[in-house]
Amino acid sequence: MNPVPRPALGCVGQPRLLAGLDTAPRLDRAGHLAVHGQVPAYHVDELVELTEYIDLRGRGGAGFPFARKLRAVTRSARAREGGRTAVVVNGSEGEPSCLKDTALLLHVPHLVLDGALLAAGALGAEDVVVGVTRQDVEQSVRAAVAERGPAGRRVRVTLLPERFVTGEGTAMVRGLDGGPTLPSGQKVRTSERGLGGVPTLLSNTETYAQLAVAARLGGAEYRAVGLPAEPGTLLLTVGGATVVEVPTGTSLPYVLDLCGSGPGQGVLVGGYHGRWLEPGAARSAALSRQSLSGFDAVLGAGAVLPLPEDTCPAGEVARVTRWMADESAGQCGPCVRGLPSLADAVENLVGGGGRAALEGVQARMRAVRGRGACSHPDGTSAFVASALAVFPEEFRDHALGSGCGRRVLGALPLPADENPERLVVDWTLCKGHGLCVDLLPDVVRLDADGFPAQGVMPVPGRLRPKALRAVRRCPALALRIQE
Known part of the structure; x- marks a missing residue:
């Protein structure tokens, strides 16, 4: 299994969330209390007032005001017999370009638990569940729960599948309830019906960590850093x-x-x-x-x-679009058919498909917008549209066959293939024709004599069709695919 990335850490100014990590790689319970102290209790109305005053918003992508979530859960609970509620920490980072929540849960997990338990206490919630997708993160959070002794018994940690759509709210709740970790496609807010069917406060890891910091500092001191309109x-x-x-x-x-x-x-x-x-x-x-x-x-x-300046923008966008298509929930047409077709169209454009290829990409984007059961088709389409707007000459030149001449270096991070196939050179047959590098410039490098620089080269899954073509077209029959 490939090692999972662990982020390097840094800060501008005095850290709040990352405080204490200059002297310890992870704050256990004792270290956490030494740095931050005990978190005070808040009544739900006080917590709403605090989060509204500091304009605390969700840090998972949507930026929804946290105070409105608290109000909605409280209102839904009061309208139900029994008034049960739940709190969910969304610790899923299905996108390989994001590691901030992973950093919090690996290095300062108690800060996140403080925020979640503070919210649970204000709401009277019995269940606090942390959904994660990495085993090292799961182990860190479980250790933090154990360090809290009896107070940690109300917290449950669940390992969910590592997928892009796992972090979608309904997918997270369904997975935590034992169902498929996939978007439901229903327009039901978790604040109305979430975990176990009860009103649920669901927010991401950083949001709860920010809540714990604000609860200790108070509104005025929290607002002393950052912008007046966007403090913290x-x-x-x-x-x-x-x-x-x-x-x-x-x-x-x-x-x-x-x-x-x-x-x-x-x-x-x-x-x-x-x-x-x-x-x-x-x-x-x-x-x-x-x-x-x-x-x-x-x-x-x-x-x-x-x-970076030395990578091909069009190629980078094409490989991410293909990965996004592969991360489809597989539940609706715009994902099952639309996103793979969009990835095909982008690859056709980058491969020199002519002026019609640009029109083909536009048509595929229009076909998926506004039609998915979740935001994944819209988000992927917007990513491609933004790239076309910022790199118009790059895409035009590739479509017309000239291209930029740069390799695709993988500057936009994607998960590594766990068991990649390999392209193997038979040195007794290779004559240095160089056709393989023309077909697979992102895999094959030539040495000074014009022969492949390596005899065994990993082949990403997305490039398997080109690798097979290179094997078939090698004039000396010197290539083979090895699983």
């Missing part, structure tokens, strides 16, 4: 590898520079359902809802992905 700090995953805590309003180019990068050819903000910023926009953008809205972008789940 936020977590970002930069380049799919580094998690940084920054005050809201921090300059985007400053954060990129801190992480050893720059805008490059452009910056994808908000992850694979996000938007591309061209380099000029990235240099003037700040990390706030107001600033990014001016570029038709949102922070989403906090992923910031600069595209």
Whole structure:
């Protein structure tokens, strides 16, 4: 099994969520209390007032006001006989460009549990469930629950399948209830009917951690950092590898520079359902809802992905589009047929499909918009549309057959194939024709003499058809696929 990535950590200014990690790699219960102290109890009305005053919003992508969620759960519970409620921590990060919630659950899990238990106490919720998708994260959270002794017994930790759609609210709830971890397609809010059919407060990991910080600091001190209209700090995953805590309003180019990068050819903000910023926009953008809205972008789940100068933008977009199509829930036509067709159209364009290929991509995007049981088709279509708008010359040149001449370096992170097939060279037959590198430039490298630089090369699943073509077309019959 391939090792799962563990993020590097950084901060701008004084950390809040990541406080204490300069002296310890993980804060156990004692270390957590030494850094943060006990969290006070709040009545539900007080908690609503606090979260409304600091404008706490969901940090999982949608940015929904947390106070409105609290009110909705309270209202639904009062309308039901018995008034039962539940609290769910969405610890799923099905997108490989996001690691901020993973960082919290691996390094400061007690901060997240504090926020969830604080909300549960205010709502009178009996069930607190943490849904995760990584085994190391599950182990960290279970250890934190055990460290709390009897107080942790009301918390349940559940390992769910690692998929892009696992984090969708209804998919998360269905999975935690023992069903398929797939979107229900029904327009029912979890605040009305969620875990076990009861009103459920569902929010992501960072949101609960921010709640725990705010409860300790109080509204006025929490608002002392960040922008007046968007107070506090936020977590970002930069380049799919580094998690940084920054005050809201921090300059985007400053954060990129801190992480050893720059805008490059452009910056994808908000992850694979996000938007591309061209380099000029990235240099003037700040990390706030107001600033990014001016570029038709949102922070989403906090992923910031600069595209280096030495990779092919069109090829990078094509490989992510294919992965997004493969991550379909498989329940409705726009996902089952529409997204694979969109990925085919993008690959056809990048492969030199001519002017008609551009029209084909546009047609496929129109075919999936607004028709899915969840937001996955819309988000994937928006990702492609944004790329076409920011890299128009790149896609035009590829469609017309000239291309950019750069390799696809995998700058946009995707999960590695656990058991990739391999392209194997028979050195007794190879004559150095070089046709293999023409068909598989992302797999085969040639040495100074024009022969493959390696005798065994892993083949990503998405490139298997091209690898088979290379095997068939090798004039010397020197290639084979090995599982």
